Each structure stands twice: as C-alpha cells, then as structure tokens.
Amino acid sequence: MARVPASEPVRRVGRPRVDPTARDGEPREEILDAAAKLFSTVGYARTTTRAVAAASGLRQPSLFHYFPTKEDLLAELLDRTVSPALAFLHWLLEQPARPEVQLYALAWRDTDNLCAGPHNLGALQLLPEARAERFSPFWTKRTKLQRGYRTLVRDCGAVDAELTTELVFGLVESVIVWYRRGGRHGRAAVAHGVARGALRLTTGRSGEFPRQRAAAVALLGSAPGPAVC
Amino acid sequence: MARVPASEPVRRVGRPRVDPTARDGEPREEILDAAAKLFSTVGYARTTTRAVAAASGLRQPSLFHYFPTKEDLLAELLDRTVSPALAFLHWLLEQPARPEVQLYALAWRDTDNLCAGPHNLGALQLLPEARAERFSPFWTKRTKLQRGYRTLVRDCGAVDAELTTELVFGLVESVIVWYRRGGRHGRAAVAHGVARGALRLTTGRSGEFPRQRAAAVALLGSAPGPAVC
Numbered sequence: 001m002a003r004v005p006a007s008e009p010v011r012r013v014g015r016p017r018v019d020p021t022a023r024d025g026e027p028r029e030e031i032l033d034a035a036a037k038l039f040s041t042v043g044y045a046r047t048t049t050r051a052v053a054a055a056s057g058l059r060q061p062s063l064f065h066y067f068p069t070k071e072d073l074l075a076e077l078l079d080r081t082v083s084p085a086l087a088f089l090h091w092l093l094e095q096p097a098r099p100e101v102q103l104y105a106l107a108w109r110d111t112d113n114l115c116a117g118p119h120n121l122g123a124l125q126l127l128p129e130a131r132a133e134r135f136s137p138f139w140t141k142r143t144k145l146q147r148g149y150r151t152l153v154r155d156c157g158a159v160d161a162e163l164t165t166e167l168v169f170g171l172v173e174s175v176i177v178w179y180r181r182g183g184r185h186g187r188a189a190v191a192h193g194v195a196r197g198a199l200r201l202t203t204g205r206s207g208e209f210p211r212q213r214a215a216a217v218a219l220l221g222s223a224p225g226p227a228v229c
Numbered sequence: 230m231a232r233v234p235a236s237e238p239v240r241r242v243g244r245p246r247v248d249p250t251a252r253d254g255e256p257r258e259e260i261l262d263a264a265a266k267l268f269s270t271v272g273y274a275r276t277t278t279r280a281v282a283a284a285s286g287l288r289q290p291s292l293f294h295y296f297p298t299k300e301d302l303l304a305e306l307l308d309r310t311v312s313p314a315l316a317f318l319h320w321l322l323e324q325p326a327r328p329e330v331q332l333y334a335l336a337w338r339d340t341d342n343l344c345a346g347p348h349n350l351g352a353l354q355l356l357p358e359a360r361a362e363r364f365s366p367f368w369t370k371r372t373k374l375q376r377g378y379r380t381l382v383r384d385c386g387a388v389d390a391e392l393t394t395e396l397v398f399g400l401v402e403s404v405i406v407w408y409r410r411g412g413r414h415g416r417a418a419v420a421h422g423v424a425r426g427a428l429r430l431t432t433g434r435s436g437e438f439p440r441q442r443a444a445a446v447a448l449l450g451s452a453p454g455p456a457v458c
Contacts, residue, residue, distance in 0.1 A: 043357045045274035126352045126406065128272045163414055163422045170403030171396065171426075177355065177406070178399045185392055193392045197400075200429045204436055 028066050031056045035073040036119040044074065044127050071134050078130060078138040081121050085110035086141050088223060089148040097219055099155035100199060103168075104209065104216035106152060107198040109223075110145070110172050111191040115179050122176030156202045168198045257295050260285045264302040265348040273303065273356050300363050307359060307367040310350045314339035315370050317452060318377040326448055328384035329428060332397075333438065333445035335381060336427040338452075339374070339401050340420040344408050351405030385431045397427045 034055035038047040049070050053063040067073045088109045092102050114122050124130060130138070150165040158164040172194055179190060192213065199209045263284035267276040278299050282292040296302045317338045321331050343351050353359060359367070379394040387393040401423055408419060421442065428438050 041357055043274050045272050120355075123355045126349075126355050128270055160422075163418065166407055166414065166419075167400065167403075167422055167426050170407045171400050173406045174396075174399030174403040177402045178395055185395065189392065190395075193389075193396055197396050197430050200433060201426050204429060206433045206435050208433070 027056065027058065027062070031058065031063060031066055032073065032076060033119075035067075036077055036117070036121060039074070039077070039124060040119045040121075044070075044124070044129055049073075071132075074124060074127075074130065075135055075138065077121050078124055078135060079141070081114060081125065082138065082141045082145055084113045084225070086145045086148075087225070089145060091223055092219070093148070093151075095219060097215060098212075099152050100203065100209070100212045101215040101219065103149070103152040103156055103198055103202060104195045104212045105219045106148065107168065107172055107195040108191045108216060108220060111175055111194040112187060114172070114175050115187045115190055120176060120180050122173065125176070153202050156199075158202045159204070164202055167201050171197050171201065256285065256287065256291070260287065260292060260295055261302065261305060262348075264296075265306055265346070265350060268303070268306070268353060269348045269350075273299075273353070273358055278302075300361075303353060303356075303359065304364055304367065306350050307353055307364060308370070310343060310354065311367065311370045311374055313342045313454070315374045315377075316454070318374060320452055321448070322377070322380075324448060326444060327441075328381050329432065329438070329441045330444040330448065332378070332381040332385055332427055332431060333424045333441045334448045335377065336397065336401055336424040337420045337445060337449060340404055340423040341416060343401070343404050344416045344419055349405065349409050351402065354405070382431050385428075387431045388433070393431055396430050400426050400430065 031052060035047070035052045038051055038055060042051070047070070049063060049067075050060060052070075052073065053060045056063065067076070085106065089106055092106060095102070097105070125142075146165065146169050149169050150161060153165045153168060154161045175190060175194065185193070195216065196209055196213070199205070199212060260281060264276070264281045267280055267284060271280070276299070278292055278296075279289055281299075281302065282289045285292065296305070314335065318335055321335060324331070326334070354371075375394065375398050378398050379390060382394045382397060383390045404419060404423065414422070424445065425438055425442070428434070428441060
C-alpha cells in the first residue's frame with residue numbers, strides 16, 4: 001500500500017473543492033468560495049453554516065473562528081462586489097486624465113470585477129436579507145461608488161446627469177443579470193462593451209471611442225493592485 | 230352605531246391589503262400580490278404557502294384551489310416579467326415602422342412593465358430556485374424576447390449585434406436592480422431614458438432621438454391592451 005509522502009498535504013475525505021482556482025492553505029478564502037457557491041446554487045436562506053463548513057472541509061467551530069455568523073459571510077461577499085471598484089475610483093480621481101477616460105476606466109474596472117470569479121456575487125445584492133442594518137457598510141460603499149460615477153458623468157457634460165448616472169450604473173450592474181447566462185463573450189470584451197456603452201449613454205456622441213479606450217487601458221495598467229487588463 | 234350598508238363588502242378581520250391598487254373580488258390577484266410582497270421582503274425560500282394564504286385573507290385549501298404549489302405562484306409571477314413585452318413584440322413586428330422606432334418602443338414597453346407594480350418581480354429571475362426545470366416556459370419566453378431585441382438591433386445596423394443585444398437587454402433589465410432603490414425618476418422618464426439609451430448603444434449615434442421617440446409613443450398608443458403611455 002502506497003504511503004502518502006509526509007511533505008504532501010493529506011486531502012481529507014469529504015472535502016470537495018468548490019473552486020479549482022482557489023489556493024490550498026487559505027481557509028478563509030476556501031470558506032468564502034464554498035459560501036459563494038452555496039448561496040448562488042442552493043440560495044442564501046437555505047444554506048446553513050454546517051453546509052458551508054462541510055463544503056470547506058472544516059468543522060463548524062473552525063468556521064466560526066473565521067466567520068462567527070452566516071451574516072458575516074454575506075457581508076464579506078457583498079463587500080467584494082464593490083470594494084475593488086471603489087478603491088480604484090479613489091486612485092483614479094487623483095490621476096490627471098480626462099473625465100471620459102476616467103469614466104471608461106471605472107466602468108471597465110467595475111464590470112471586470114462583477115464578472116470575476118466563478119459565482120455571481122452581484123446577485124447577492126438583490127437578496128431581501130441584504131437590506132438588513134447589518135449590511136449598511138456595504139450600501140454606504142455602493143452609494144459612494146455611485147457618487148463617483150455621477151461626478152464623472154457630470155464632468156463629461158451629460159445633459160441629465162442624474163438619470164444618466166442611473167443608466168450608466170445600471171448598465172454596469174446589468175452584467176450581474178446576464179454575464180453568466182451562457183453569454184458568448186469573454187470578460188474583457190464585455191468590460192470594453194460596457195465601458196464604451198457608458199460613454200455612448202453619457203456623451204450622446206457617436207462611435208467607438210478608440211482614444212478614450214487606449215488611454216483608459218494605459219490607466220488601468222498603471223493602477224495599483226493586481227493586473228486587470 | 231353606524232351599520233355597514235349591505236352593498237358595501239365587509240372587510241374581513243386579519244386581511245391586510247398588501248397592494249392598495251389591487252381590486253376587491255379577485256382572489257387570484259390578491260394571492261399573487263401577497264406572494265409578490267412576501268417573496269420580495271421575506272424571500273422566496275422563507276415564505277410558506279400558509280403565510281401567503283394568511284396575507285391574502287384566505288385559508289390554505291382556498292389558496293391551493295388557485296395555486297396548488299408555491300412553485301405555481303413563482304411561475305406566474307416570473308411570467309408577468311416577460312409576457313407583456315413578448316406580446317407587444319409580436320404585434321410590433323407586424324407594424325410598418327422603422328427598426329429604430331420599433332426598438333425604442335420595445336425597450337419602452339419592457340422597461341415600463343418591469344417598473345410596474347409595487348414589488349420588484351424582476352428580482353425573482355435571479356433566484357437559484359428559478360433555474361429549475363419547472364420554470365423552463367419562462368426562460369423560453371425570455372429567450373424569445375431577447376431574440377426579438379437581436380432582430381431589431383441587427384436591423385438598426387449595429388456593428389457587433391450579439392454583444393450590443395446583450396448590452397441593450399441588460400440596460401432594460403438593469404431597472405430590476407436600481408429602479409426601486411430610492412430613485413428620483415418617474416416610471417415614464419425611466420422608460421424614455423432606457424429607450425433612448427438603447428438607441429445610443431445600438432446606433433452609436435448622438436442625440437436625443439426625438440423623431441424616433443415621437444413615432445414610438447404613437448405606436449405604443451395604438452397597441453392593443455391597456456394604455457401604457
């Protein structure tokens with residue numbers, strides 16, 4: 001009978017990997033990945049912390065060490081739908097770029113984040129449970145992000161900036177609804193399509209916006225954090 | 230002590246009206262309205278048919294007469310997010326109007342329907358439970374509606390019709406996410422904003438599209454069914 005070499009981690013029985021891209025040795029990430037999968041497939045209300053623990057290959061006390069409640073899991077997953085774009089926005093507003101370039105870059109970064117990962121975290125925003133006071137930090141961040149869009153939409157000279165901001169923000173968030181539904185477009189093509197759409201909605205001007213796209217790609221490439229395009 | 234006139238229906242105790250616009254004497258509509266409210270506030274998984282019956286002022290056997298299962302309630306509510314726009318599309322494609330006018334009118338009608346009613350029925354599409362085989366008639370209708378958009382987007386001469394259709398369809402469906410979140414825009418303004426946005430995304434042309442808007446409003450006014458604008 002072959003022995004497992006001491007240097008190789010023994011895979012525990014009953015520990016299905018829910019995301020093949022997740023790295024070993026990061027229980028927190030494995031838990032979040034398991035929760036994301038269960039919330040998206042079984043539903044939030046019908047998912048127990050026991051099921052999350054089982055899918056992460058952990059016992060419940062270990063799970064509670066990282067996330068004391070199911071709400072804490074939801075709060076972290078919700079945060080990930082908005083925090084990367086908000087961090088990018090803060091950096092972006094310090095850059096000496098034209099508003100159209102900034103809007104293109106923000107829409108691109110935000111769309112790319114919503115399309116990232118194997119599970120549709122954006123859909124969690126629509127849970128009735130997400131409206132509870134516990135999740136107000138998430139809604140505050142989302143409002144700040146939307147204000148960032150409004151600033152850029154205004155600076156681009158949109159006639160009806162309030163409604164246009166809703167449409168642009170809505171266009172970006174629409175990928176929550178459609179991106180994972182058997183679409184035939186890659187993540188980068190979707191992000192560029194949405195970003196170009198944001199400029200068409202905002203400026204009411206024609207075309208493909210190649211100059212704004214090129215400048216935005218350069219900006220995105222120089223932003224701090226992991227490479228995105 | 231004043232007597233209730235015999236001609237006036239006596240309001241039963243424990244029968245809270247969930248939608249003040251619903252008409253008396255239509256138990257089926259009252260049940261659907263109660264279910265819509267509970268699914269949107271408590272959540273689908275956590276809503277029991279007992280709770281739906283109680284909120285409709287009915288006993289469970291009466292509820293089961295109209296809707297034998299909770300899935301039947303969801304199926305009917307999902308259908309209402311897509312059927313009005315699909316019926317309009319079938320009529321629309323027979324009209325001698327230009328594709329841009331037809332696209333404006335379809336986006337208007339679809340948006341208006343998604344914004345109708347006090348509850349966000351569109352969000353039900355994102356329930357994990359809605360993916361079950363039981364709801365395939367809904368998904369088939371939704372696919373037909375999207376194909377209608379694609380036909381019009383192509384006829385408008387869009388360069389990348391596949392991706393543009395996703396963006397236009399996504400823009401319309403984005404009202405599911407944002408319309409009820411404290412927006413300051415009336416339903417008609419939102420429908421016109423989305424319809425204009427659909428033309429901007431599709432044609433890549435500038436402006437407000439006043440001719441298309443006027444022609445679309447005339448079309449919408451002559452369509453069969455209840456008045457919409």
